[in-house]
Structure formats: C-alpha cells, structure tokens
Amino acid sequence: MAEALISVLLEQLASVVYQHTNEVVKLVLKADKDVKSFSSKLKAIHGVLEDAEKKQVTEARVRDWLQKLKDVSYEMDDVLDEWNTEILKQQVEEGKKKVCFPTPANCCCFGQVNKAIHHHNIARRIKKLNEKLTVIAAEREMYGFHQSTIGGHDDQQLIHRRKTSSLVDISMIFGREEEKEMLLSKLLRGSNEDGGRFLVIPIVGMGGMGKTTLAQLAYNNEKVTAHFHKKVWVCVSDPFDEIKIAKAITESLLGTPSSSNELEILLQCIKTHIENKKLLLVLDDVWTEDETKWENLKLPIIMRSCEEGSSILVTTRKQGVAKMMRATNNMIYLDELNDKDCLALFNSIAFLDREEDEADEFGAIGKEIVKRCKGLPLAAKTLGSLLWYKKTRKEWWDVLNSKIWELEEVEEQVFRPLLLSYYDLAPAIKRCLLYCAIFPKDYDLKKDNLIELWMSQDYLNSKEKKEKKRIGQYYFENLSMRSFFQDFRKDEMGNVYGCKIHDIVHDFVMFLTKKECTIIDADAAEGANKKIEPSGDKVRHLTLINVPEGPLSFPTSCYGCKNMRTLTLLDSSITTISSGSIMQMKCLRTLNLSGNMLDEVPKKIGELIHLRYMDLSRSRNLKELSEAVCDLYNLQTLVLVHCYELEKLPKAMGKLINLKHLYVDGCHMLEYLPKGIGSLKSLQVLDCFHVCEGDDEALKFGDLGIMDQLQGSLKIGWLGKVDASEIEKAQLGNKEHLSHLKVDFLGGREQRKGDSEIVKALQPHQNLESLSILWCHGTTESLYWIKSLRNLRKLYLDGWRFCEFLPPLGKLPSLEILTIMDMWNVKKVGVEFVGIEEEQVPGTLFPKLKRLCFWNMPNWEEWAFLSEITIMPRLSELRIEWCPKLKALPNFLYKIKALRTLEIVGCSILEGEYEKGVGKEWHNISHIPNVTVR
Numbered sequence: 001m002a003e004a005l006i007s008v009l010l011e012q013l014a015s016v017v018y019q020h021t022n023e024v025v026k027l028v029l030k031a032d033k034d035v036k037s038f039s040s041k042l043k044a045i046h047g048v049l050e051d052a053e054k055k056q057v058t059e060a061r062v063r064d065w066l067q068k069l070k071d072v073s074y075e076m077d078d079v080l081d082e083w084n085t086e087i088l089k090q091q092v093e094e095g096k097k098k099v100c101f102p103t104p105a106n107c108c109c110f111g112q113v114n115k116a117i118h119h120h121n122i123a124r125r126i127k128k129l130n131e132k133l134t135v136i137a138a139e140r141e142m143y144g145f146h147q148s149t150i151g152g153h154d155d156q157q158l159i160h161r162r163k164t165s166s167l168v169d170i171s172m173i174f175g176r177e178e179e180k181e182m183l184l185s186k187l188l189r190g191s192n193e194d195g196g197r198f199l200v201i202p203i204v205g206m207g208g209m210g211k212t213t214l215a216q217l218a219y220n221n222e223k224v225t226a227h228f229h230k231k232v233w234v235c236v237s238d239p240f241d242e243i244k245i246a247k248a249i250t251e252s253l254l255g256t257p258s259s260s261n262e263l264e265i266l267l268q269c270i271k272t273h274i275e276n277k278k279l280l281l282v283l284d285d286v287w288t289e290d291e292t293k294w295e296n297l298k299l300p301i302i303m304r305s306c307e308e309g310s311s312i313l314v315t316t317r318k319q320g321v322a323k324m325m326r327a328t329n330n331m332i333y334l335d336e337l338n339d340k341d342c343l344a345l346f347n348s349i350a351f352l353d354r355e356e357d358e359a360d361e362f363g364a365i366g367k368e369i370v371k372r373c374k375g376l377p378l379a380a381k382t383l384g385s386l387l388w389y390k391k392t393r394k395e396w397w398d399v400l401n402s403k404i405w406e407l408e409e410v411e412e413q414v415f416r417p418l419l420l421s422y423y424d425l426a427p428a429i430k431r432c433l434l435y436c437a438i439f440p441k442d443y444d445l446k447k448d449n450l451i452e453l454w455m456s457q458d459y460l461n462s463k464e465k466k467e468k469k470r471i472g473q474y475y476f477e478n479l480s481m482r483s484f485f486q487d488f489r490k491d492e493m494g495n496v497y498g499c500k501i502h503d504i505v506h507d508f509v510m511f512l513t514k515k516e517c518t519i520i521d522a523d524a525a526e527g528a529n530k531k532i533e534p535s536g537d538k539v540r541h542l543t544l545i546n547v548p549e550g551p552l553s554f555p556t557s558c559y560g561c562k563n564m565r566t567l568t569l570l571d572s573s574i575t576t577i578s579s580g581s582i583m584q585m586k587c588l589r590t591l592n593l594s595g596n597m598l599d600e601v602p603k604k605i606g607e608l609i610h611l612r613y614m615d616l617s618r619s620r621n622l623k624e625l626s627e628a629v630c631d632l633y634n635l636q637t638l639v640l641v642h643c644y645e646l647e648k649l650p651k652a653m654g655k656l657i658n659l660k661h662l663y664v665d666g667c668h669m670l671e672y673l674p675k676g677i678g679s680l681k682s683l684q685v686l687d688c689f690h691v692c693e694g695d696d697e698a699l700k701f702g703d704l705g706i707m708d709q710l711q712g713s714l715k716i717g718w719l720g721k722v723d724a725s726e727i728e729k730a731q732l733g734n735k736e737h738l739s740h741l742k743v744d745f746l747g748g749r750e751q752r753k754g755d756s757e758i759v760k761a762l763q764p765h766q767n768l769e770s771l772s773i774l775w776c777h778g779t780t781e782s783l784y785w786i787k788s789l790r791n792l793r794k795l796y797l798d799g800w801r802f803c804e805f806l807p808p809l810g811k812l813p814s815l816e817i818l819t820i821m822d823m824w825n826v827k828k829v830g831v832e833f834v835g836i837e838e839e840q841v842p843g844t845l846f847p848k849l850k851r852l853c854f855w856n857m858p859n860w861e862e863w864a865f866l867s868e869i870t871i872m873p874r875l876s877e878l879r880i881e882w883c884p885k886l887k888a889l890p891n892f893l894y895k896i897k898a899l900r901t902l903e904i905v906g907c908s909i910l911e912g913e914y915e916k917g918v919g920k921e922w923h924n925i926s927h928i929p930n931v932t933v934r
Helices: 002-018 021-027 032-046 048-056 060-094 108-120 122-141 154-159 175-187 211-219 222-225 242-254 262-276 290-299 299-303 319-324 339-351 357-369 378-386 391-398 415-423 429-440 447-456 467-481 503-512 578-584 603-607 628-631 677-679 699-708 724-730 755-759 780-788 891-895 910-914
Strands: 198-204 231-235 278-285 311-316 485-490 496-501 516-520 540-544 548-550 568-569 573-576 590-592 612-617 636-638 662-665 688-689 713-718 738-744 769-774 794-798 818-819 852-853 877-881 899-904 930-932
Touching: 002 032, 002 048, 002 060, 002 429, 021 231, 032 060, 032 122, 032 231, 048 060, 060 122, 175 198, 175 222, 175 311, 198 211, 198 319, 211 278, 211 485, 231 242, 242 262, 242 290, 262 299, 262 780, 278 299, 278 339, 290 299, 290 357, 299 311, 311 319, 339 357, 339 378, 357 378, 378 391, 378 769, 391 578, 415 503, 429 447, 429 467, 429 540, 447 467, 447 636, 467 485, 485 612, 496 503, 578 603, 603 628, 628 899, 677 699, 699 724, 699 755, 755 780
Parallel strands: 198 311, 231 278, 278 311, 516 540, 540 568, 548 573, 568 590, 590 612, 612 636, 636 662, 688 713, 713 738, 738 769, 769 794, 794 818, 818 852, 852 877, 877 899, 899 930
Antiparallel strands: 485 496
16 A cells, blocks of 8 residues: 555645745745655655565554554645645635746735645645655665565556456356355245244355355245345344344335434334235344344344245354354355366466367366365455466466465465465555445445545546546446446446445455544444544544434544544434544545534534545535635545425635536525536536526526536436527536436426427437436437437437427437337327438338337337337336336337337326237247237
C-alpha cells in the first residue's frame, strides 16, 4: 500500500509546487529546497518498497518502518492538499479559471495567498516532514532491502492483456457432485427422518471450501424453488445478532423494510407469514456456538408452524455450530478437493480461452502449483486467475518457486495464494482492494459507488490523465477477474452493478490493514464511550455500526480521530455530528452517513477542506443543507438520494468547482436545483432533473447545455412544463457519454399540445443505450430520430395514451429489451412497428431482441406481420398482460426456437385460445418450456 501512496505523492509534489505556483510563491514559502529534498528521498525509498511490502508480512520491524513512512507520506499529502485548496478558494473568490500571482509590490492578491499559506504554516510543516523523512530514509539501510523497479507494473497493460470480459462464474463447482446430490436429496425429502416437521442441515468446512457456493447452487435449483413456497437467505456472520437476523428474515418475507426493532414483534411477524407454508431458510456464515443466542431467536419453535418438509440450511466453519443446533446427523462436511478436481477447477480458469498447445506446455507446472493449494477451491480459483495473466514458462515457474509458500506466520493457509495474487497487482489496484476493508462481511458492494469512494481517496490517478471513472472501471474488472470479488449482480442488460467479497478475502484485506481500517459495532461494545472511540492514531478508515439515535460525538480525548480519512456509519440513527467531533476529523476525505436520522448538517462541515465524498442519502428528517457545504471546494460526490423531506439546496453550489457527481433522485420535496449548478462544467453525473421554469433562482433545462461531460443516467421529470426551444438549448444530442435517459411528462387525461415538438427536440446522442419516455401526449411520429440510435439496447414506452400506432423499431440493430405499456388507442400492431412498407421484404428485423412486454393495452385487437419476414430470432421472453381484446398471437412466434418463457395474463380471448391442453391454439405454444396463461 505504501508504494501506491508514494507514487501518487511524488506526482503531487511535482504538480502542486511547479504547476500551480510560480517562482515568487515558492520563494515566499521558503519550501522549495525542502520539497526537492523530500522528493529525492522518496524516489530513493521507492525502489525498495516492493521488497519491503513482502517482508512486512513476517517481520514486525519492517512493518513498523513502513508505518512510519506511510505516516509521513499521509501528512505531506495533507499539507499539499491544504496548499491546493487555498488556490482553489482563490479561484472561486476571484471568479477566474486560474490564479495569477504577480509580484508582491503591486498586487494585493499575492498578499492574500501569502496570508493563507502563513496561516496554515505550510513552509514550517514541510520542513519538519522533510526532517522526519531524512531519518526514515537512513533507516532503510538496516533491513537489506533488494532494489527493484517499482512502476514496472503498467496498470492499463495489466488489464488489457485479458481480452475476454467474462468474470469467473461462482456457480462453477468441481468435485462436489456427491455433496450436491446429498444436499438436494435432503431438501427435497418430504419429511425429516427423525420425525420432526422441519430439517436443519449444516454445511461445515474451513474457509474457502465452497460452503456458500454449494448452498447457492441448491438455493437456486429449479426443483428446490418449485418445492418450497418461501425462500429466505440471510448472511449472519459474527457477531450473532438475533434482532438483525429476525429483521432480515421479516424484510425478505414482506418484501419491504421493517420499522420494528423489537425481537418478539419480529418473530411474531415471521410466524404469521410462514404459517402452513413450506419454507427454506438459509443462514449463511454462522459462527456462534452460544446455545442461548439460538434459543433467543426461537426459530425451532417458529418453524414448527411451517408446513412439513421445511428446512433450515446453515453454512459454518465450526462443527460446534452443528452440535449447538442438534443437527450433526444431517451435517454435510466439505473436505479438501482431491488433486484431480482441484486441478480441473484451476485449469478451467488458468486456461480459459487459451489454445490447446498452451495448456500442454504449462500443464506440468500447473499440476505442481495446484499441489500447493492443498485442496482449497478458493486457492485454486485465485491462482488460476493469477496464472491466466502469465504468458511465459518463466512467469509460471516464478509463481511455483515463490518464497511466499515458505511463510509460516501468515494467519491462514489460504492467505498464501492470495498474497501471490495480491503482490502481482499494480500498486494502485492494491490500494483499491485494501480499501474494501472498510465494509463489514457480506456487504453488498455497488460498483459505481465503490469507484467513487476510490476516487475520493485519490486512488485513480493516471500518468496519461485518463478519465478517473474509466480507470476505476478497469480496476474493478481487474479485481473481479482475479477472483477477489464474487456474487456479481447484473442489471437486465447484463451489466455488472454490484458484487460481494468472499469471507476469506475479507479476512485477508483486514489482515493487511489491521492498523489502518477499523470496524466497531456499537451493539457489541460495552459502555457509551467505547461504542464510538477508535483505538490508536493510526486509524485512517473507521466504520461504525448500530450507533444509537442522537448526536455523534467522539470523546475530546479521542486522539484516534485526527488522522481519519474515511468515516462510515451503517445501520445507525444519528441525528447530527457534534461540532467538536467535526473539528477532530480535519483529514476526512470520505463521509458516509446514509440511512441515518439526520435533521441537520452542521455549519462546521465547511471546515473539512479535504472532503471529496459525502453521502447523506435516506436522511429522513433532513429539510435543508447548510450553506457551509459550499465551502467544500474539493467535494467530488454529493449523494442525497431519497432524502424525502429535503426542500432546498444551497444557492452557492456553483462554488463546488470540483463536483462531478450529484445524486438527488427521490428527493420529492425538492422544489428545484439552484441555478449555480449550471456553472459546474466538471459535473459528470446528475441523476435527476425536475423542470421548474417559474423561478429565477432555479436551474433551467436549457442550462444543461454547458454540461457536455454528463454521463451515466439522467432522469427528467415534469417535462410537459417546458417549451421545445428550451429543450434544444440542453443539447442532449451532444452528450455522447450519456447512456441512460428517462423522460417523464406530466400525464393527465386531457391531451396536451406541444408534447410532439418536445419529443422531436429531445433527440439524444446515438451512443445512448437505454431510453424511457413516460406519459407523453404526442404521437410516435415525433420519435422519427429513434432510428439513429444504433446502440440502443433497452426501450420503455409508457402512457402514450393518444397514440394510435407504435413507432418503427424493427431495424434497431442493438435493441434487446422492449416494453410497451398503457397505449390505450393502439388497435393494431403491424408492419409499421417493424419499420417497413407493405411491399418491402427486408432481412432480419428485431435481430437482437430478447425480452418483449406489452402491458395494459385495452383496445389492442390485432398483431400481424408478413409471414416471410424473419422477426425476433433471439426472443427468449414474451409477456402480454391486460390486453383483453387481442385475438391471437402472430404465427412467427411459433417458430422462434429461442423462446423460453411466455406469459399471458388478463387477456380473456387469448386465455381461451391458449389454455393448457384444451385451447385450440395450445399446440402452437406447447413446446415453450415456461408457459403461464391465466
């Protein structure tokens, strides 16, 4: 981690001193000599860091030396950031893009900068840090470090060497067929052999054996899904919290968040919803052997109200858990894989997409490497991911002969292959992985959020000055393909948006960051002060869980706060942060207070000059943001999603010149966005914009025209209030990085004039991937430009109640998902829908369409195309709901081999025609695997 920190610091030393200031300012600072000396020493140290990072795992004195080096580097980083912030402040105050520093004799501007620098004692602090580094640099000679070429890692090359974008599939399982069949047999059995109404099945094995993977395979098995009425999955981990577990079960059963924290109320709710139902409950990663905890949860009592054949499936590393649950008779123990299965797992990843002769060439070395895995599936998978990148025999031999295999002081055996893969990462990617230690086990990571957190810590720098979100995306993919991430969650277009970290990987990053990252659960602590007091001044990233309602206040004696760069509160209920606590956290870069009960943001928040990321989402009581937020000149990300009571944002938001991401979706009481936001040329994400044309202080829709960098998703509300000329000013057609656009008109029963002209003016850039237009009163002829969207993958049209014809969509080459809803006046879907004239006979239409849904089209009667046209050859899912007048399905549907799911609901004529076994058209759809007609 030190190597990445120092690499970034060297760049900052160069850019801040030599790029942002001129000779006059350097002389006034009297820091020029110290800065050059500091840089020189860092460069000398830089060459031995790779060896030092490896030795610190087993040598405490090296670990201590690296800690001192990191402390000095962090301090210098803070000093340079303060310096840069003063320059930013000057830019804002003078309203100039760059600050001019003339001679002292004739410019008061210079005096202002000098005063600010003097106030922060920049020169004195740099001199002091240079003296500290001199001592540290001399000490390195004591440890016999080997010189190496750090920076030989090319982050981008490292990523692009892997041409495939596929992620390692967690469903891959080798050598567990017997255990899988045994588990399925137990779950699908009609009753417990011991005579009980429900069965407890523990899956036991050491970390990395694939317990969770086996449970997932069973949980998602089609037969299991059909067998049980209800399925619930709960990640338990340590400590065993009865209320949290009961709450998770309740929320899964209800499908909505639970407001109660009373165990008895939650248990009664569970009992009500599972009564006479066959339930499968999975408790993943149970640690506690305390029988009273299990008894407090009362699951054995509650489960007796379930239908016979219900089951509790438990994954655990400890056989004592199975004994505590009195389930040893049904225990499934996962032992190490045999060499054959371990090798098969390793080869499936290491030789993915490789030629057969490569597999032959490296096969013998691979077998020897696999023996080092000791039958651990996670180790085989991790090493397979590592060796995928290695293209020569020497690189494979280096892995086999690495000294890491000789380490005995590493906490768990599986850490050795993880260390090999970790050390093979570029320094910047290492830091991104280690930062994941701020999250508790089983935490659902969101990819975009994770990238923004990395950005807030300044982890995404590039010598080529590439866009930081792109770099973050590369790093995420790299870590994913190396098996550090798993359980990938994808949207309906197949894009990964979330993941988890394997328990062992979490243990591993905690092992490597044990001093810098701390997680404190207030419920597990004793005494009020201990709940929120980090230990030691080395803590850089603090996560607090279950902090009770009230102000967050660190004790005044809490020395450990002053160096914190991240503060995260999870499952907590704080109402504010005390001013004293804010003043103790002057180094903070990242502040996550999402889901709390904030009713105010203190004015002192403006003192956190280093702050880059602030998440206040789901603050249910927050009505107004303090103007002090606008003093956060370094702020890059502000998240206010679902702050339901938030009524206004500060007028001076135009001062936030570094703001790149502003999230305000779900702020239903927010009247408008301040006009100053229109001056933020760096803004890349604005997730929601509600049109407000009557207020001079409001951001106008046309003001979006200056924001050429907008990317990701944009949702536009109340568009019916604006003129088409204002839409044209927004220049949506120039926003080439915008991938998802959702437009919501006003709705209403009376036809509104002007909507068609607005739609014409909306024409987005051809790079758009997803488009939704709701409650428009125009006609689909106004969508003439949709034919130009060659990259469009998803289209959602809802509430076009005055349209009589669907738009021509058949020639869109990339369209995969299409949903048409509430088209009340459409009576026929014909050749106009596929975009051809009656006499034309084109090639394939809707060539990539996979999912098609029609919903609530009360007057739709006929769906017919020319029979000789090839249409929708890849269609796999078709849903038609609440279309009561539709008489028949078109003949081409019967011939689509890819069609796997057909659902017809609320369509009275179709229900009779296609009723299973008896309808006269049933024979035309009986070959489709999943058919629902009701």
